[in-house]
Amino acid sequence: MYKREDYQRAAKVIQSHTSLRPAIGLVLGSGLGKLAEGFSERVVVPYEGIPGWPVSTVEGHRGNLVIGEFAGQIVAAQQGRAHYYEGYTMGEVTFPIRVMKELGIHSVLLTNAAGGVNRRFQVGDLMLLEDHINLPGMTGANPLMGRNDEALGLRFPGMSQTYDRRLWQRALQVAQEHDIPLHSGVYFGLSGPFFETPAEIRMIRALGGDAVGMSTVNEVLVARHAGLRVMACSGITNRTIDTVDTELETNHEEVLEAGEVIVPRLTTILKGLLSNFPV
Numbered sequence: 001m002y003k004r005e006d007y008q009r010a011a012k013v014i015q016s017h018t019s020l021r022p023a024i025g026l027v028l029g030s031g032l033g034k035l036a037e038g039f040s041e042r043v044v045v046p047y048e049g050i051p052g053w054p055v056s057t058v059e060g061h062r063g064n065l066v067i068g069e070f071a072g073q074i075v076a077a078q079q080g081r082a083h084y085y086e087g088y089t090m091g092e093v094t095f096p097i098r099v100m101k102e103l104g105i106h107s108v109l110l111t112n113a114a115g116g117v118n119r120r121f122q123v124g125d126l127m128l129l130e131d132h133i134n135l136p137g138m139t140g141a142n143p144l145m146g147r148n149d150e151a152l153g154l155r156f157p158g159m160s161q162t163y164d165r166r167l168w169q170r171a172l173q174v175a176q177e178h179d180i181p182l183h184s185g186v187y188f189g190l191s192g193p194f195f196e197t198p199a200e201i202r203m204i205r206a207l208g209g210d211a212v213g214m215s216t217v218n219e220v221l222v223a224r225h226a227g228l229r230v231m232a233c234s235g236i237t238n239r240t241i242d243t244v245d246t247e248l249e250t251n252h253e254e255v256l257e258a259g260e261v262i263v264p265r266l267t268t269i270l271k272g273l274l275s276n277f278p279v
Helices: 004-016 033-038 095-102 165-177 198-206 217-225 252-275
Strands: 024-028 040-046 064-072 072-078 107-116 126-134 182-189 211-213 231-239
Touching: 004 040, 004 095, 004 165, 004 198, 033 064, 033 252, 064 252, 072 252, 095 217, 107 182, 107 252, 126 165, 126 217, 126 252, 165 182, 165 198, 165 231, 165 252, 182 217, 211 231, 217 231
Parallel strands: 024 072, 024 107, 107 231, 126 182, 182 211
Antiparallel strands: 040 064, 064 072, 107 211, 126 231
């Protein structure tokens, strides 16, 4: 188990690279790392140079922490994340969120690539997480298992108000102003690393899931445990397959390709949100 000193050590190394002190954290999922290329005064810190920070092994995750100015805010952005399915522990997967807290970050905005379970969703759409179902976490695979460190957060964090309503409402307003398709719905988190069977997709839909993916929910859990404000957004990179009577098959290449459509839309929404950030 990590101790607070581990997160503080990583934060000090990051701070040694720049005088900028970020207040907002971004987690950029598969194919979405290009968003951080638009920062000004940007400083790039490779994950390999941060003690304890997990290095992503998945294509589309560049493996850098980028700190810079974006839409009037000082932001720290993860160009890619680590996943449980890569063989990391839950503590390693969520290590960056704890470090963000030590950096002085008060709000974290997470993004991911997700499959559209809701039949109304199209590839390239965005979905704000209104709520989530953390199936692995509910059955024992979550980063809060084990002894609780009161210096990091409460033993039993409440999750009924997980996603900040003011951030959520402001993002919807920005999307409407720019005529960007932005849904809200329930994200169904699974462990991966495989795309779901048709029967599993039908089950997820029946249980209330609108989008499905292999990340985010445990980072959100730790962020709320740490007292951070949270907003999360899924880029719909593929339509899920709910029948065996088809020749179609989901693959990671189409996930990355959809990012080319999603990044400009997501950039517009985040710029609008950050330039008038709800306090």
